[in-house]
Amino acid sequence: MVLIVLAQTGAAPADLVAARSQMAFSLGWHIVVACLGVGMPAITMLAEWRGMRTRDPLYTRLAHTWARAMGVLFAVGAVSGTILSFEMGLLWPGLMGRFGDVIGLPFAAEGIAFFIEAIFLGIYLYGWDRLSPRVHLLSGVPVVVAGVASAFFVVTANAWMNQPTGFTLAPDGRAVHVHPWSAMFNPATPAQTVHMILAAFMVAGFLMASVYAVGMLRGRRDRYHRVGFLLPFAVAAAITPVQLVVGDWAARVVADRQPVKLAAMEGLYETGTSVPLHLGGLYLDDRLRYAVPIPYALSLLAHLNPHAEVQGLAAVPPDERPPVNMVHLAFQVMVGCGFFLLALGAWAAVTWRRRRDLPSTRWFLRAGAVSGVLAVVALECGWITTEVGRQPWIVYWILRTADAVNPAPGIGLGFFAVLVVYTVLTVASVYVLRRLAGRDPDEPETGIPVPAAPQEGSPLRADA
């Protein structure tokens, strides 16, 4: 092995900001679609299975509608995920050149999982009239398993950036004596992967439910809309309390392993004991102002001991601290959304136990309609917390983000190009999905396969 000097010439600070924004933007976009890709197939199969069991065509119709949306979303997710694998190299060659092999195993495994997902999704989406109902339903199982596995593998690579293990650093900066399995199963992996996978099901469930909540608010109170709301909502609401427990676990791993990130999440400057938890507030001049303190709560939550010591930001030099306000705010918003969704699920559960029905007030539907948005907000905020909270490091304590960025001229322009492309992509996706959701499957017209290309004899076909 030849020694390759990977010394950095350094990129302009503006280029670093642009590269980080490009990565944040394209990853923040993909993460929503990816969550739908992980969560939606399972919920769709649940409807298909109920349809087979109860012989109620309503469930089958829901499954068909969701499968159509899945087809669009999976395509968009597959391509927006591809650009990320490119960006790993073209934005962060300093990371990939030195550590590409250390995190290679999870990506190789993810490649296989994604392959299986794509194959069986093709079969599932296009096989309705080519397979028996039973085989068709079963063809969805690999989609779900591979989707969850994909999420797991990708998140292990991110967990490694938080807890880099499984290698020795050579004097020339390259990673040697790599143990790919221990890199993959690093200390951050268990909590982070479980947290992410549960989040995917919550995002998918609440988002799907919110579509039907909006429909019901507009007066479409038929059984189709009720079941369309109830099924995904029940899945997501059942997962929410588990997610709060897992989130607490994830936060304690951060407290033990990345105390600087925890200090930023909590806006804590001085290391102290018996530390209170602060709600809200703004971090100015190394102090959290205007926050509501809850005595002992942070020591208790972080270390299960009301008098435990919690490290503050002052423990590291200023150039090793993340931007506090962004991390603190993102973390609080995520937790806030989580509790709102928990309360919403509890409300529905209580009325369901009492009278086998959802709460009849419009306020419940309004809350249901925003639940999807809030789940996405929580998702994005959680991701901001972990990514921005790790700064200025791209690999915790080992490689600075500024040293990993591509120093090539003009790299900063990529951000604006990505902004334009994704704006168009977003507008088109939302438009097409709204059309799919708006099409009432009760009408026989929409039951007819829509011609992909204009058919001969009806060139002006336009069924608006």
Add this chain to the structure above:
Amino acid sequence: MTAVTAFLALLGVGLVAYALLAGADFGAGLWDLLAGGDVSGAPARARIEHSIGPVWEANHVWLIFVITLFWTGFPPAFAAFASTLYIPLTLVAFGIIARGSAFAFRKASTELWQQRLFGAAFALSSVVTPFFLGAIAGALASGRVPPGIAKGDVVHSWWNPTGVLAGLLALVTTSYLAAVYLTRDAERDGEREVAEQFRRRGLISGVVAGVLALVGPFVLFADAPHFAERLTGNGFPELVASAVFGIASLVLLWRRRYVAVRVTAALAVASIILGWGLAQYPYLLPGLTAQQAAADPAVLRAALAALSVGAVLLIPSLAWLFVLFQRGVHPPVPATRGGAPPGSLTGGGRPPG
């Protein structure tokens, strides 16, 4: 065989699979663009949609497979490659986004103006993407991507005679493959006119590919003499094989041997890629061999083990996918679930509502 060679071979397999499968999906986009008006082009567009719909996503995964294996196996080479070639890589990524999403959006659209809009985006990006992929290959082949981060010229590394030649060659060969595959698909489903249409297109693009292949060596000797020498040295058997398979394909297509021509056309394209690989071997980048750039052996072994396990799952799954959708449109199970009548070209992807 060492782990490094095994890894290189695997990268080669992934690259060939991507070119033969996803390449043809891109080529189909060119034919979609050239299919003609809304009415006259409808049968060909329906054929394209029907053929690539179920498989393009799985075909696309080969690219992700190649990219991740590249950085896993040869991290410093990947960092040099991605940092210097960030412009064409970004354009390829945008092309992939536009192609995949527009294709899915067109399927989900009902109105003519939407289908036209998304169709145009799908077709144009299908043309642009293979060109830039080819240009990237040209940049690597002509030795214009030096080791180190962003050490090469970000524009002239790929925008040069070799890059343009490789880009055009990629564009023409993918459309040729698409025409060959689509001819057989159309014939199998009894669409004689469409089959004839694609046969003509296959013959034309095959001849254009042949002309490019004849001009190519002159361009290479003028622009990248070192690579040209190695290509005609190390890679010579593959060049001959490619020429033989290419000519055989034209003859078979002329004589309407649609199944056989699939094999020879694929072999012709695979030979070109293999020839490129052999011409470069053992160098990945100028002055950087595969052995020097290789990852820690433990990583190579772990990844190979994971991929072997993966292959056991993948191969039967892929086989099922292709068999299921190559079996013709008549469903093996009576279409009791309603929806598309047998023979409907556009019903495959529409779950009945």
